[in-house]
Amino acid sequence: MIVEFILVGLVLLGGFFCFVAGLGVLRLPDVLIRMHASTKAGTLGSGLILAAVAVLFADLATVTRAVATIVFLLITAPVAAHMIGRAAFRSGVPMWKTKIEDGAQEALKRR
């Protein structure tokens, strides 16, 4: 019974965070801020739902695969976000109200 409540909490919380991430990607004003929503909230939502899978099945093979997927998402999301952010900044996508330091554009230019 307790396990079932934990499962329901994990699934609903994960679904909520996925929804919030999609809403952020749709509504926020520029690329870097949208990436903030997609990277953090999206990874958290998927991680919570995968944790629910691990709790539900609770055998070694399934838990290993679920934990491997979570760790993989946690490793790759920052790397991908870093690469998209750098590409967007270098290609001069217009920003919302972000203050850009003097010389940042030159320092990040492709050498």
Add this chain to the structure above:
Amino acid sequence: MEILQTAVDIAFVIVMLGVLFAFIRLIKGPSLPDRIVALDMMTVQIVAICALFAISSGETAFLDVAIVLALVGFLATVALARFVERREAGNDDRALTPDLPQDEETGP
């Protein structure tokens, strides 16, 4: 297990709404990086849908689908980001052979 099934159904609807929002951004997106961000978002949410389907069907094979989808999504994102940077570098031949060192001061 009825309450869990209801929760999974609700989560399905909510996550599909998230995918729909990301898809609208993918269509609208004013620039290419916007579209890449939306595509990355959709991949992560479809991983969540795979996990939800594993719960609702009791079939653990969908976790393998989730792992492979996360891997392919990461590779696609990295490749597209490199493509944007490469395209931004312009039409000079540095864009085609980025590994060659470029010496700027070749004056007499």
